[in-house]
Amino acid sequence: MKVDLFYVVPIIIGVIFAFIFVLIWNKKNSSENDTVSSRSILGLTKPIKVSEDLAEVERELYLADFSTELINEIVTKLDKNNDSNARKVQLKEILTKLLQNRAGADFSVDNKGASGLQTLLFVGVNGVGKTTTLGKIAHLMASGKKTLLVGADTFRAAAGEQLTVWANRINKLSNTTADVETASREGEDPASVAFSGALRAVQNGYDYLFVDTAGRLHNNKNFLDELNKIRRSIEKNTPITDVYIVLDGTTGQNALRQAEEFAKVVDITGLVITKFDGSAKGGIVFNVVHKLGIPVKYIGTGEGVHDLQEFDAQHAQRFVDTIVT
Ligand SMILES: Nc1nc2c(ncn2[C@@H]2O[C@H](COP(=O)(O)OP(=O)(O)OP(=O)(O)O)[C@@H](O)[C@H]2O)c(=O)[nH]1
Ligand SMILES: [Mg+2]
Structure with missing residues (x-):
């Protein structure tokens, strides 16, 4: 019996320590995903070498x-x-x-609706990162503010859940309660979800209304008409202050064509270029600004909540300084 205890006690203590170690390790890793400092865009693209020739x-x-x-x-x-x-x-x-001349996020008060509500609409083709970007920007702005995330994407099955995950993440990280409005039944008209979300935001004194839309083909007329309908149904309740077109930075010249088509339907106020941590090349930032005359306001540098670079005049300067060598 004595011999047994001699072995068993250290083993039990060892198991307890291992268990505590695993708990601490998991907690550290899961919180690290949400608290890493934002990844800079600097150094993510190949430099442009300047020579005499x-x-x-x-x-x-x-x-x-x-x-x-x-x-x-x-x-x-x-x-x-x-x-x-x-x-x-x-x-x-x-x-x-x-x-x-174009850079810089302008969140001036003049931009807001009569009730002080700032309404941001996110558009773009499939999978470019609209919902992720919406979540990152909402996190950046939401602290201490009443925020409503509206999923006017009734096209993709899990779209509502994805938005709820983002709301929970934002609430965990910042001092706010971001609420979510999504379709109450399957196949609901996205414009009617947008309408009820906008109405709720106005009636309940929200500070921010973020409206997510389904990814749509930029050359599909029905989808673009639907987007127009979403826009009008929000505007029946409150002016839209910002329309962000989200472009995948790795798609090169194609992103430019997408933006041109969307611009025919909605007044785009800002560009967001995502996936700069991928194979994005610097030229896209300049092409879209040059062609559309619309500022790049944010650049996405990863999938995490902090992987977003605000692109103001100062960042524009630093960006140019690092890519021209
Ligand atoms: N590496 C990287 N991945 C990103 C970035 N932004 C978004 N993603 C990823 O891209 C994928 C698509 O992102 P979503 O936000 O769902 O894209 P979406 O435009 O809302 O997609 P749909 O609603 O289906 O049209 C996800 O796996 C995101 O994590 C980024 O800046 N960098
Ligand atoms: Mg989405």
């Missing part, structure tokens, strides 16, 4: 996915006789100016 600079811009139209515009502005250092300075100036 103008044709070489042109080639570098092509490789970085700049549109032909924009490359031509840039190259005509570049001084032909510059050495590589002077050319680098000049190129940085041109690119910074392009972005800074």
